[in-house]
Amino acid sequence: MAFTRGQFRNFTRxxxxxxxxxxxxxxxxxxxxxxxxxxxxxERQQAARSGGVVPDHTTTVDGRVGAAPEQVRPDGVIxxxxxxxxxxxxxxxxxxxxxxxxxxxxWKASITTFVDDTAVPRTARFPAGxxxxxxxxxxxxxxxxxxxxxxxxxxFVLQVPMHFVEQAAVALRPVMxxxxxxxxFTYVDVPDAFALSVEATRRRxxxxxxxxxxxxxxxxxxxxxxxxxVRYPAIVIRPLRATRS
Numbered sequence: 536m537a538f539t540r541g542q543f544r545n546f547t548r549x550x551x552x553x554x555x556x557x558x559x560x561x562x563x564x565x566x567x568x569x570x571x572x573x574x575x576x577x578e579r580q581q582a583a584r585s586g587g588v589v590p591d592h593t594t595t596v597d598g599r600v601g602a603a604p605e606q607v608r609p610d611g612v613i614x615x616x617x618x619x620x621x622x623x624x625x626x627x628x629x630x631x632x633x634x635x636x637x638x639x640x641x642w643k644a645s646i647t648t649f650v651d652d653t654a655v656p657r658t659a660r661f662p663a664g665x666x667x668x669x670x671x672x673x674x675x676x677x678x679x680x681x682x683x684x685x686x687x688x689x690x691f692v693l694q695v696p697m698h699f700v701e702q703a704a705v706a707l708r709p710v711m712x713x714x715x716x717x718x719x720f721t722y723v724d725v726p727d728a729f730a731l732s733v734e735a736t737r738r739r740x741x742x743x744x745x746x747x748x749x750x751x752x753x754x755x756x757x758x759x760x761x762x763x764x765v766r767y768p769a770i771v772i773r774p775l776r777a778t779r780s
Contacts, residue, residue, distance in 0.1 A: 554609065562609035570594070570604040570613045577617065588625060591618040591663040618663045619714035623772050624648055626710055627670045627718065628657070630703055642674035671723055671769040672700060700768035707770070717775050722766040 552569045554562035574592065582589045595614040596602035604613050632643050647654060649669045650661050661668070704720040711718050 557609075559609040563605070563607050563611075566607045566609075566611065566613060567604035570607075570615065574615060577615075581617075585622050588622040591621060591660065592616060593618070593663045616663075618661075618665070620650070620665050620668055620716060620772065621661050623711050623714055623716040623718075624650075624661070624668050624670060627703075627707060627770055627772065630707055631670070631672065631700070634703065635699065642672060645672060645674035647671050647673050666774065668772040669721075669723065669769050670772070671767050673767055700770065704770045711772065712775060715775050716772050719771050719773070721769050721771050723769045724766055 550569065550573060552566050554565055557565060577592075578589050593600065593616045594602065594604060595616070596604060596607050597611040599606070607613050628646055628648070631646060635642065647670075648657070649655070649671065650665050651667055655661065701720040704718045707718045
């Protein structure tokens, strides 16, 4: 999903600080103090809203990324960019766990998160500069959870509707978009797990360095056998994009 510049203003806030009559060092100190107050206020408000998840932020001072607010010029600008990917992933995992089948529930332990193609622990905070997260259900029967049917033609899982992960991605959009992130459903391949037949010619797999997108033939060369691989349901979380207007 993309949004217009007008909609983008809903994600921004500008604060002007009066510095007339102050010396250069005094003006810099006032700007820095206001920035610190603003950061503390946003962290407090967002933690209360999200149930305790404090958003990450990046500070840019007079064009210097990562500089401290106290380094601002008397007539300078402090830009604070807030990042909600950690909360977006927590909400995704929580939704899957709370709305998935409960008969055994072992699949919940298989939920794995990759941030910029690197697996991360559930308790980790993500880098403020992270650009993508992929939440994967890696249980052996995850594909059956999504689209599987029994020999009789009935659904493999009765407690939740088929396409559960795909529907979760749709249900999460109203929650994620106000945070600046867009969830989308996809499949990813894991080469060292339960083998399933290839259904697409283009795939994403987990290699030694993370997720790899590559071309894969439907059939083994020189054979009529269908190549086998694992395709697990996943939710990809990427930043919302602004359109030109």
